[in-house]
Amino acid sequence: MKELSVLIGGKAGDGINNAGAMVAQLLNHLGYRIYLYFDYPSLIRGGHNFAIIRGAENPVGTHENHVDFVLALNKETIDRHREKYSKETVIIFDADQVKIPGNGVAVKAILSDEHAPEIMGNSAMIGAFAKATGMEWPLVEQVFRAHMPKGIDQNLNVARRAYDQMRQIRTIERCDNHPLALLTGNEAIGLGMVNGGLETYVSYPMTPSSSLLHFLAEQKEKFGIMVVHPENEIGVVLMALGFAYAGRRTAVGTSGGGFCLMTEGLSFAGMAELPLVLVISQRTGPSTGLPTYTGQTELHFVLNAGQGEFPRLIVAPGDATEALYWSAVATNMAWKFQVPAFILADKTLSEGTYSVDATALPNVPRYDSPLWDGNGTYRRYADTPSGVSPLAFPGQTGAIVKADSYLHDEAGITTEEANLAEVMAKKRLRKGEALARETEGYGGVIVSGIPDADTALLCWGSTKGACDEAGGRLGIRVIRLVVLSPFPKEGLKNALSGVTRLIVVEENATGQLASLAERYGIIAHRKILRFDGRPFTPGDLLVRVKEAMA
Amino acid sequence: MTGRQIITEAQNTWCPGCGNFSIQFTLKGILEGMEKEGKSLDDVVLVTGIGCHGKMADYLNINTFYSLHGRAVPVATAIKLANPDLTVICCSGDGDSYAEGLDHLIFAAKRNVDITVIIHNNRVYGLTTGQYTPTSPLGFHGKSTPAGTTEYPFNPIELMLASGATYVARGYTRKMDQLKHLIAGGIAHKGFAFIDVLQICATFFPAADYYTPRVYDLPEEEHDNFEAACIKAREWDYNSDAKIALGTFYTRVLPTFEKRMAGRPVTIEEREKAVGEFLAART
Numbered sequence: 082m083k084e085l086s087v088l089i090g091g092k093a094g095d096g097i098n099n100a101g102a103m104v105a106q107l108l109n110h111l112g113y114r115i116y117l118y119f120d121y122p123s124l125i126r127g128g129h130n131f132a133i134i135r136g137a138e139n140p141v142g143t144h145e146n147h148v149d150f151v152l153a154l155n156k157e158t159i160d161r162h163r164e165k166y167s168k169e170t171v172i173i174f175d176a177d178q179v180k181i182p183g184n185g186v187a188v189k190a191i192l193s194d195e196h197a198p199e200i201m202g203n204s205a206m207i208g209a210f211a212k213a214t215g216m217e218w219p220l221v222e223q224v225f226r227a228h229m230p231k232g233i234d235q236n237l238n239v240a241r242r243a244y245d246q247m248r249q250i251r252t253i254e255r256c257d258n259h260p261l262a263l264l265t266g267n268e269a270i271g272l273g274m275v276n277g278g279l280e281t282y283v284s285y286p287m288t289p290s291s292s293l294l295h296f297l298a299e300q301k302e303k304f305g306i307m308v309v310h311p312e313n314e315i316g317v318v319l320m321a322l323g324f325a326y327a328g329r330r331t332a333v334g335t336s337g338g339g340f341c342l343m344t345e346g347l348s349f350a351g352m353a354e355l356p357l358v359l360v361i362s363q364r365t366g367p368s369t370g371l372p373t374y375t376g377q378t379e380l381h382f383v384l385n386a387g388q389g390e391f392p393r394l395i396v397a398p399g400d401a402t403e404a405l406y407w408s409a410v411a412t413n414m415a416w417k418f419q420v421p422a423f424i425l426a427d428k429t430l431s432e433g434t435y436s437v438d439a440t441a442l443p444n445v446p447r448y449d450s451p452l453w454d455g456n457g458t459y460r461r462y463a464d465t466p467s468g469v470s471p472l473a474f475p476g477q478t479g480a481i482v483k484a485d486s487y488l489h490d491e492a493g494i495t496t497e498e499a500n501l502a503e504v505m506a507k508k509r510l511r512k513g514e515a516l517a518r519e520t521e522g523y524g525g526v527i528v529s530g531i532p533d534a535d536t537a538l539l540c541w542g543s544t545k546g547a548c549d550e551a552g553g554r555l556g557i558r559v560i561r562l563v564v565l566s567p568f569p570k571e572g573l574k575n576a577l578s579g580v581t582r583l584i585v586v587e588e589n590a591t592g593q594l595a596s597l598a599e600r601y602g603i604i605a606h607r608k609i610l611r612f613d614g615r616p617f618t619p620g621d622l623l624v625r626v627k628e629a630m631a
Numbered sequence: 632m633t634g635r636q637i638i639t640e641a642q643n644t645w646c647p648g649c650g651n652f653s654i655q656f657t658l659k660g661i662l663e664g665m666e667k668e669g670k671s672l673d674d675v676v677l678v679t680g681i682g683c684h685g686k687m688a689d690y691l692n693i694n695t696f697y698s699l700h701g702r703a704v705p706v707a708t709a710i711k712l713a714n715p716d717l718t719v720i721c722c723s724g725d726g727d728s729y730a731e732g733l734d735h736l737i738f739a740a741k742r743n744v745d746i747t748v749i750i751h752n753n754r755v756y757g758l759t760t761g762q763y764t765p766t767s768p769l770g771f772h773g774k775s776t777p778a779g780t781t782e783y784p785f786n787p788i789e790l791m792l793a794s795g796a797t798y799v800a801r802g803y804t805r806k807m808d809q810l811k812h813l814i815a816g817g818i819a820h821k822g823f824a825f826i827d828v829l830q831i832c833a834t835f836f837p838a839a840d841y842y843t844p845r846v847y848d849l850p851e852e853e854h855d856n857f858e859a860a861c862i863k864a865r866e867w868d869y870n871s872d873a874k875i876a877l878g879t880f881y882t883r884v885l886p887t888f889e890k891r892m893a894g895r896p897v898t899i900e901e902r903e904k905a906v907g908e909f910l911a912a913r914t
Contacts, residue, residue: 260914261914262911262914272906275906276903276906281713283709302895303905303908304897304906305895305896305897307712309892312734312735312737312738315705316738319698319709320705320708320709320712323696323706323707323708323709324712324713327717329713345699346699346702437910439910475673475674475676475710477673478671478673480673480694481692481694483694483695484696484697485689485695485697486681486697486698489697493695493697495689
């Protein structure tokens, strides 16, 4: 398989993320499937930022430890990543910042000649990279014209000068693929929710969910959605419930800390049966923790958040393609069953960029929430066999719509009757059973690697890329849960058939999926855990799995 | 739906002499008046928080959203944004919106969202049986402060003026004609309307003997002078002994939040096209 990795690094404020996206698009147009990892500390200026762009002939879902090309805007980039280099690694650097022999680019002189601002220095690096790897100039021009957010001509002039000054060093061969859309996980989640009928997005900024807020705010006119940024996460979730009551399909987005403030609203959604979509993008906790790094520590939190007992959907997409699909599913399910639906992501997924083939996805049914037929007296909490009550919204002729956070009767009027307490609790739980039956049909348990191997990895979320690759190379089975609630016990038991050794892989310190599975009688023999805020790479995981199998 | 019974069959559990009865009667009269004028009550929503005031959601036979403690205002804001054709009235308590949910109240005023917030300000927690609230006077003997509170109340009129409310009024449950006038004025006002209602709590803070001799009516006209409104608001600070002005302190018409936030409706086909275009732009 053709494959290569490019690392681009510099100071925060150098535009590393954008430069990484341009490199990713160049490789995309050479037919490579992309994963882009962006690593940055929680600050605005200074500090070390880097992106690793991995391209391969077949889809990849994570970056690797080794890099083939380095584009260094400063010396720190070269020094920090030495463990990722081999003899063949080509290092291209800003010759004004790095005083070593080799493939230097006279960035300062180029910028001066073009009267270009310092931020365009990374276009010089990209131009040099394109020449060094044997790319034709028209490809560079095409990608710049399509994907450079601003200053296209000036950036091209800068890139061209560096292109002309550099020599060809190591050619990147084309792959026999069409280019695909490159999306971050958060963009895919946003598009998926829009496909699922999203009408309103309410959010208070919090890394790594903020880029979803920014994306939907930027695109709101085109998608015809309203985007609201309220005073805090309590306001966020309560506004969302108000929107849902008024008939608007609404999602909220945050990370673990912001979700702490939303739990009273979550429980309210459970009691009042208000549909609610929650995007929770995990970062390293507890508390403020490592704001810009990853983790899988909120599984039990989202499973158990909120007082009282009520059903909820939790899906954890493994990459942007799955995020696009499952975010639509979750949005629809929230409305079909009038339950909270979580899209559980993490920094790796939210801010990583992936190749997405949207045409390969099945269609998602939408707008199939049960509506009141207008006959008789409307009862918001009418007790039905499935537990799901028909919806009407304020303003609808003849309906008096009463939502209530207290225990209520079918009309939505507060009661403290013991009998009704039980009847309504059972009604809510029946919705959970209906939801479970529905989700079993959606294939929320995914088996990859070697499906009949007797050793299996069990994982969830963004470790998909690392697990799939490591599992494939080791010839073992990989079982991944996309649906985590209602727990897909039948699907998982089928997937485990013939497995004699089960190894759980998670990015947390306690093995949260392992303990969840244990509740259903599924015992992991080994746990491979990582909790330093950095995602597993296939190379890391390979070593750890071999140890676990020894 | 027309000619509906405005009060539900739910059993009323307010204490005898509770000022909430006056507010309920006032709202009932206003709703009946709306129907007479040909407005459908299907287009009215009442949002309440938690506290004695919240029971209004069970008692009024209209669309209601019985929210959490302190969380009536963000819900009311969202309902108005979702459907600007609705008339959104928000009943909330002093513990509710001055303590637990103060941030939401300030932001709703700041945004000038067209909702009407009625604060049932009895200056005590009733449903939790008698603790001090943000507007209880200094030294108030509540169950959590048996030796008396050690903090001054804040002045909600002054706070709302500072926050950008465009309709600021104060009523009193013992002056029902005026109360009806003030609430109806708030509903008619295009923008954020705030009415602090001095409400008698018959059980934990029966303050009628204090209020009645001190209240007087503000003049009906000239409410657009912000400086004058601030001075008038400070006349009584909810603590010291002073005359208590009732009526409208301030009104001003400014663009509303829902107007500023309104977007162009997009068909399903248009949004599918937009998603397709976005994917193409990223290829």
